[in-house]
Amino acid sequence: MSYEAMWTELGLDLAAHDALLSVLGEGYQNIFLSQKDRPAGMEYFNFVISEVHGLRVKELVDGKKEGKKVIGSFCVFVPEEIVRAADATLVGLCTGADFATEEVEKYLPRNTCSLIKSAFGFKLGKVCPYIESADMIVGENTCDGKKKSYETLNTLVPNLYVMDLPQVKSSAGKTLLKSEYERFKTAVEELTGVTIDAARLKKGIEIVNNKRKAVHRLSTLRRANPVPISGLDALLINQVFFYDDPIRFTDSVNKICDQLEERIKEGKGVAPKSAPRLLLSGCPMAVPNWKLPWIIETSGAVIVGEESCVGERGTRNLTDDGGSTVEELMDAIIDRYYKVDCAIFTPNPDRLDHVSEMARANNAQGVIHYGLQFCQPYQMEAIPVEKALEEKDIPTLRVDTDYSMEDVEQLKTRVEAFIERIKS
Numbered sequence: 107m108s109y110e111a112m113w114t115e116l117g118l119d120l121a122a123h124d125a126l127l128s129v130l131g132e133g134y135q136n137i138f139l140s141q142k143d144r145p146a147g148m149e150y151f152n153f154v155i156s157e158v159h160g161l162r163v164k165e166l167v168d169g170k171k172e173g174k175k176v177i178g179s180f181c182v183f184v185p186e187e188i189v190r191a192a193d194a195t196l197v198g199l200c201t202g203a204d205f206a207t208e209e210v211e212k213y214l215p216r217n218t219c220s221l222i223k224s225a226f227g228f229k230l231g232k233v234c235p236y237i238e239s240a241d242m243i244v245g246e247n248t249c250d251g252k253k254k255s256y257e258t259l260n261t262l263v264p265n266l267y268v269m270d271l272p273q274v275k276s277s278a279g280k281t282l283l284k285s286e287y288e289r290f291k292t293a294v295e296e297l298t299g300v301t302i303d304a305a306r307l308k309k310g311i312e313i314v315n316n317k318r319k320a321v322h323r324l325s326t327l328r329r330a331n332p333v334p335i336s337g338l339d340a341l342l343i344n345q346v347f348f349y350d351d352p353i354r355f356t357d358s359v360n361k362i363c364d365q366l367e368e369r370i371k372e373g374k375g376v377a378p379k380s381a382p383r384l385l386l387s388g389c390p391m392a393v394p395n396w397k398l399p400w401i402i403e404t405s406g407a408v409i410v411g412e413e414s415c416v417g418e419r420g421t422r423n424l425t426d427d428g429g430s431t432v433e434e435l436m437d438a439i440i441d442r443y444y445k446v447d448c449a450i451f452t453p454n455p456d457r458l459d460h461v462s463e464m465a466r467a468n469n470a471q472g473v474i475h476y477g478l479q480f481c482q483p484y485q486m487e488a489i490p491v492e493k494a495l496e497e498k499d500i501p502t503l504r505v506d507t508d509y510s511m512e513d514v515e516q517l518k519t520r521v522e523a524f525i526e527r528i529k530s
């Protein structure tokens with residue numbers, strides 16, 4: 107099926123977009139389709155990626171013609187429950203590849219993290235159908251890089267909404283989160299023309315919780331040895347979490363989990379029982395940022411969990427749906443998001459505990475901390491994370507990298523040496 111007319115209508119640069127899709131397709135072929143013994147259910151995710159700028163965008167565009175709104179976000183602090191309650195769709199706008207770098211550096215300093223630069227590059231290069239179809243783009247005041255870059259993004263898009271977020275977990279911080287979520291609810295109501303009542307909010311919570319429960323089930327199954335699914339495939343599922351129709355996504359993940367349960371019963375896995383089991387921790391990895399997991403899993407180790415916003419940090423807690431009024435349900439949403447232990451919080455002891463807990467629960471023998479260059483929150487926090495883990499005899503490797511492929515050989519050497527340390 108050709109989507110050229112749709113992409114043109116969205117204002118994409120077709121030649122640049124074709125080039126992007128071709129690189130994406132080639133990368134996917136080399137990194138994902140070359141893996142052995144993938145669960146049959148990954149066919150669905152192959153299809154999603156092959157149609158990530160096609161069918162899924164068409165669904166959004168068709169929905170818009172029927173009055174459904176699309177809201178784009180760069181952070182897991184944007185409460186999807188509220189968006190769903192208004193029958194709108196939330197899509198992730200973070201991107202994992204360098205694009206239009208020269209143009210980006212006219213707007214942002216060179217020493218900005220790859221994630222922020224990439225989001226700008228996709229906008230300036232006119233290659234992201236999600237940002238172009240969004241009726242509202244939500245920026246959030248988290249790290250300094252993001253909050254300052256939104257001042258510039260505001261000059262490039264007509265529909266930026268900025269959400270303030272606390273940086274300290276205190277009663278004042280929680281009060282700020284509450285008032286910002288209430289302001290966001292009002293903004294979503296104004297955008298969609300829908301009044302969010304308790305029944306709608308309950309339904310929104312149910313849809314998002316079901317999605318989270320499915321990925322929790324997947325995480326638990328990865329504790330088995332041999333591990334029934336690769337870290338790359340599990341990461342891909344966590345990435346698709348941000349794009350797909352939530353109900354279809356939940357069903358697809360649950361189907362894979364049924365297959366993984368069978369595999370575990372039969373003692374089948376994607377790597378030998380002796381393969382070193384590693385946990386990834388740190389900055390989020392957006393599509394198509396697969397470099398480090400690919401290096402790790404082609405070096406003989408297997409990734410058994412992601413302590414990341416594209417992973418367990420983003421999905422681990424459910425929202426309590428027991429309330430019966432809008433106020434009670436909004437409080438439950440605030441309670442749930444308040445627990446997210448992003449490195450923008452100071453101090454942030456919960457994250458240190460959570461990384462160790464995850465390593466233990468997933469039977470990981472080591473942790474690789476992934477920091478994006480120029481990401482102060484995660485690069486700084488990597489040092490106490492490493493210290494806390496090493497004190498618990500969990501070997502840890504700190505990696506700082508970006509989206510380029512220039513350091514692949516160097517990273518591979520370091521990862522291989524770390525794997526040897528674990529084996530010895």
Ligand code: SF4
Pocket residue numbers: 180181182183248249389390415446448449450
């Ligand atoms: S790492 Fe922090 S800023 Fe980034 S998506 Fe997660 S919560 Fe948001």
Ligand code: SF4
Pocket residue numbers: 219220221222249250251252389390478480481482483484
């Ligand atoms: S990776 Fe770090 S610097 Fe970049 S947007 Fe996320 S928190 Fe900010």
